Amino acid sequence: MAKKKKSTTTTPRKKISFSLSKQQKILLGSFLFLLGLALLFSFISYFFTWQADQSEIGNLAERELQTKNWLNKFGANVAHFFIFNGFGISAFIFAFLVTLTGVYYFFDYAKKQLTKFWFWGLLLMLWISVFFGFFGEKTTIFSGIIGYETNDLIQDYLGLVGAMLIMIFVLIVYLVVRLKLTPEMAIGAFKSSKKQIASEFVADKQEITVSKTISEEENVEDEKDVPQPYIEEKVTPPPPEKIILKSDIEGDVEMEVEQAAEEEEIENISDRLVKDFGEFDPRLELSKYKFPSIELLRDHTAGSGITINQEELEENKNRIVETLNNYKIGIANIKATVGPTVTLYEIVPDAGVRISKIKNLEDDIALSLSALGIRIIAPIPGRGTIGIEVPNKNPKVVSMRSVIASAKFQNAEMELPIAFGKTISNETFVVDLAKMPHMLMAGATGQGKSVGLNAVLTSLLYKKHPAEVKFVLVDPKKVELTLFNKIERHYLAKLPDTEEAIITDVTKVINTLNSLCIEMDARYDLLKDAMVRNIKEYNTKFKNRKLNPNEGHRYLPYIILVIDEFADLIMTAGKEVETPIARLAQLARAIGIHLIIATQRPSVNVITGIIKANFPARIAFRVTSKIDSRTILDNSGADQLIGRGDMLYTQGNELTRIQCAFVDTPEVADITEFIGSQKAFPDAYLLPEYVGEEGGTNLDINIDERDAMFREAAEVLVIAQQGSASLLQRKLKLGYNRAGRIIDQLEAAGIVGPFEGSKARQVLVPTIDALNQFLNNETNTN
């Protein structure tokens, strides 16, 4: 048992992968390409010079000695090796494969196809050389010694006929597997070539008659010498094909079947535009933009990878076994996975021990192990084992550099990839913000929230071009996000006529949030017009030039709203920020607006029900109480974290413990400086103008300006006793915007109550009769 445990604990999970840098690939590619050419030239010239050079083969020591091969001694020897001693004429295939490999590496094409080329190329090479082996020793130059000897060997066992049959079989394998040839295709090809010959023959005949008539006409013209008017060539569509079906039954009526001619296809405008100008490239305006290099990030681990302290592991194991024994829980098996900050001990209890028993003892076990940061997961979802996380004595910092450089992040095919850090099993943790679609981040002060936000922003800066993503930054503390000011004209969005893009003042936050709602509505209209469901499809359509910019269509960058201290805002502005945030969170995912909200105070009056319901992705750094942990995660656990970037992530169900990547302020300063010093857009991305209204929401809409469907809409809602815009959309077949406007008008009239986030609005009029009376009174008083 002890032996077994050792083998599981001493192997850190490291994957060794072999990959070349771009430069190395180019160098290797050129080398192979030129080597292939050298082989090719020496092979060609070998066929002319081999007899003359034959006596000099193998004589490399004598420098003065000259051979006739174009590549001199090298060429003569190499070609002799491959052709004479090897595969004869088919050695050319080898030279070709080497050249091709060079091309593949030089242009960094996917190598899967190349492996196929090599496999089938080598097979073909062998086949050809064995084939030439049939012609005997005189043609060794064509078959090579390998071909000749292999043929000889086969014939010794199977005779000439057997050898031929084997060759035919290999040929069939090649044709069927490599060239995907089927008997039908072979027959088809034979038939069509017969037809082609016949039709060519007929066409020849017709041509002769046509040319004859033209020459006759010319003669007539010459005689009359009358200038002929320009005769426009008129293309008449071919007459519909008629097939007459005759029946064998006497007296039956014949039926004529008419086949309509195929309509002529005209090239699509968008296809033509794409052909003429290529696809629309949103990056074109800043085509010279350079992404920040990995060198701007520092390696905080200072070379110390994960070290495994054998003593510590043994000690913890003994304590766990002892503690569980105290509660009469036997252990069948125990396995340790060492992560950057904590080690996970995965326990398989003895047969018959109920997991619920361990779950009930969770607190007692944690207490007995008496260390900060112990978390018990009973059972580990999907595995049926029990996990006990124990903090390492020497936790390791996970630097942002290592996660950004990881293949997982670099190869991530996500819209908005975020490299958060490393999981307990030391794997880089990458998630797509576009899928979350909004994120709530909480944690007591000093536990790593700001570093976490910087990690999110840095990830996006390393992956997305300025044309593709825009940030709206809200920083009431006025310190955390200031560094991002430098990239205002590259990456930030702001309200028109404002100086600073980073928002620090509460009124401006309210205006910005409302402006984002307007942007959202506008984007929905664009999507509707383009008949697509989400921003990704919209942008693809726009890139393919299927949407006309003159009709208001534009490339839509993702907009990411980051609020660093949400508690401050909600305390000062309450509903005024909560309402637009809830609205954005509910609706903005499809149109590419994503929200990231961070707070120090994870209490229920800050993270309200409405907010929580709309933020499925939650991150908790260490918090002070179980209640706070439940407020953020709907689960305890965040109170047992150890701080310094130790965090729990959930996107609905499971909790994942992650060590957040560390990025220091000077690193962020370097990155923003690097980006900021490059050519930028003329201004920050301008959000739609929003004119703030005094006294909160716009409640005094004039009766005359009401929508034509106002009354019907009111009836629908009163009957359903449910004040929802989507109900109106469905019942009255209205667009999203119009339904929203009508709801506002109904609110102004006092028929429905105010916005309540994810819940439908209250309907304040109980029956249709009451509604009629209400509306009549209204018209009478006006």
Ligand SMILES: Nc1ncnc2c1ncn2[C@@H]1O[C@H](COP(=O)(O)OP(=O)(O)OP(=O)(O)O)[C@@H](O)[C@H]1O
């Ligand atoms: N991922 C991490 N790895 C290592 N150390 C970290 C990590 N995150 C934070 N720390 C340490 O914790 C300190 C505080 O982190 P940070 O400033 O992010 O806390 P915070 O929660 O934002 O605090 P506040 O709410 O007061 O701004 C950092 O200066 C750093 O030393």
